[in-house]
Amino acid sequence: MENKKKIVVHSNDIAYAEFDEFEMREMKLLLSLIATVTDDKPYFYDAKEMKRIVGMESQAYSKFAKLITNLQKQVLKINLEDDKYKTYNIFSVLSFDPKNKTIEIEYNSKFIPFILNFNKNFSKYYLENVEGLNNKYAIILYLRARANIFKYQFKLSVEEIQKKYGNNYKASDIDKRILVPALTEINKFTDINITVEKEYLASGRGRSKVVGYVFKISKKKKDLEENIYKAMNIANKNRFILNSKTINKESINLLLQEYSEEELVVGLKYAYKKINANFKTLTYLKKVINSGLEEKENKKNDIDLVEDEEIVSADLVEVMKDRVVADDEQTSDIVEYTSEEEERLVNYILENDGITYDFLQNMKCKSKSVYINTLRAAENRMKER
Template structure:
C-alpha cells in the first residue's frame, strides 16, 4: 500500500466514531479513500482489496465479521448540516450498503447530501495517509490521529475535556486516572511517530482538568512534493464555493481543476460575485466549462453595472490600482522585468508559447472572445513559468 491518501471535508471530524473498533475504523476510512472524488456513483469493492487496505490477510473470516459490524454501525450514523441560517437537516451518510458474501464484494453509495464531504475538496479538509492510520493499534489513537491531522498546518489543537470524550467515545464513567491509562497512554505512545515531538498539556480550570492541548512540530523530512496544486483560498471565498456546490446542478462542474481555472481567470471579488450569481440562477445541468464561464461572466457584468451606477469613480480607481500593482509586480520579479525590456521579436515566441499553454490548460480550441481577456490576466504568471523552465 503506497501513498493511499484519505481526504475528506472537516465536517466528518464532527462525527463521533467512539463506538467503532479498530478494524471498523480502518474499513470506514478505506471506503472513504475509495469513494474520494467519485461523486455519488455506486462503487464496488472486492473483499481482497479491502483486506489489503486494512492489512487483514491472516484470517479471511474476520473480514466478514468486521464488514457485518461496520454495516450495522454505519446504519446508525447520521450527520447534520445547516442548509440556511437556523435551518438544519439531518441525514444518513450512505443510502445503500450491500454486502455479497458469495461474490465477496461490498457495494456502497454515498448519500447525495453527504457527497460534498468526499468530493471537489478545495479547502477546510482533512488529509492523511491511510497506511499510517491503519498501522495504529488503539481506536483512541486512530480517532485522535485524524482529529490532529485537521490541524497539521497550525500544529496545535485544544479540546474541551467533554468534547474530547464525545469525539473519542470515552465512557462517562472513566475518571481522569482511567483516561490517562486507557486513552492518553496509547495516544502518546503511538502518535509521536507521525507528529514530531507531540506533547500533551492538561489545562485546569480551578482544580479540575478542563482542556487537553496537543502541540507538535513541523517534520521537514515528511514534507512531500505534492503534484496537485493545493489552493490557499480566503475563508470567505471558500464558503461561497461550498455554498455554490450545494446547488446540485453545479456540484459536478465545480471540480478542483475548474475552481483553479476560475481563480486564474478572475480576481477574488469578481469570482465571489460570479459564484453567488450562478448559485441563484442555475436551474439545470451545466453542459461544459465554457458554458459555466458565460453564466459567471453575465453575473459579474450585471453586478459591476450596478456598482458603476452607484460609484462612477470606481473604474478610474481600479485602473489606477491595477497600474500600481503592475509596476509593483514588475519590480518584484526581475525575470519578468527583463522580458519586458526585450524586443518585440524576442517576446513573440514566448507569448505564442504562453497562449498555447493557456489554451491547453482551459481546454478550448482557440483564444477568442472573452478568453483573450482572461489570457491577459494570466499572461504574466504563465510567461514567468516558461522563462523559469517550469
C-alpha cells in the same frame, strides 16, 4: 486497491464529528473507502484487499461481512454551533457479495459534500498513516490534529473528552485509557508528533483541577524524495524561475501541503516549460502548477515532459539539497503593511488566486519574505486594474 500512496481528503467537519458508536475497524474501513472517492458514483472493491487494510487477513469472510453490515448502519454525527448537530447516513448502498468476494458502495447524496467538491476547510493525508493505527482514540485524535495542522495545536476540555470520546471516563482515567496509548501510536506510526499539556483551574485549597488539554502538533522531518529534487532542478533550469527564488526546500515543503509528490513533480516540470516571464511569488508558481495538472487531467495523458538527463547535472542536485534561502537575505526591503492593508490584500488573493487561507497563513509562518512578496504582487495587480 493499492493503498500505500492513497490520499484521504475530507471536510474538516468529519474530523470534528462524533465517532463514539464506531469501532476502530469501522473507522479505518470508512477512511480507506473515502480515499478512493473521485466522483458521486457506485464503487466496487476487492474484499480481500479491504480485509488486509483493516487487519482481518486471517479472519473468516463471515466476520468481515458483519463489519460491513455494522458500518452500513452507522450514522455520522456532525457538530454545529451552539451544541446543535446533524446526523447523516453515510451510505445508500453498502453490501458484500460472498460469492465473488466484492463490496458494492454508493454514498448518500447528503453525505457527498463532506468528501467531494470543496476548496477550503478540508484535511488531506496519506491513508498509510491511518492504516498503522490500531487504537480508536488514536484515529480520532489524528483526524483532529490534521484538521488543525496549520494552527499547530488544538484544545479539548475534560468535559468534551468524557462526552464525545471517553465513555464518561473519570478525569483521572483519561490519561491512562485514552491519551497515553493514542499518542504513543500516533507518534510512532504517523507523519506527525503530538505532545500534550494540561490546563488547570486554580483552586484555593489543595491540588488544582485539570480542566483541559492542549495538544501541540509538529510534523516529522522527512527528506525530500529524489524525484522531487530532480523536479526542483528541472524547474530551476528556467531562468525566470531561478531568478524568482521561489523554489527551495522551504517552499517545496509548503507546496507539499497542497499537492502529492507525484502532482508536484508534474507541476514543476510543467512550470519549467511554460513560464517565460519574470515573477516573484509562490502564488504565481502555484497557479502554473494547477494549470499543468488541469491540462494533464483534461488530455488524459502525460504532459510531454523534458528528459531529466538533458537538463539536470549531478552537482546542481547537490547544491539544491543544501539550498535554503534565509529570511534575512530576502527581507531587507520588505514593506510593512497595516493590519487593514494586509486583510484587504489577503481577501483579494483568496478571491482571485485560487489558494486557501490556511496555505497563506502557513506561508506567513514559514517564510515571511515569500508572504510579503505575495502581498506586494497582489497590491501591484490591484493598482493596475
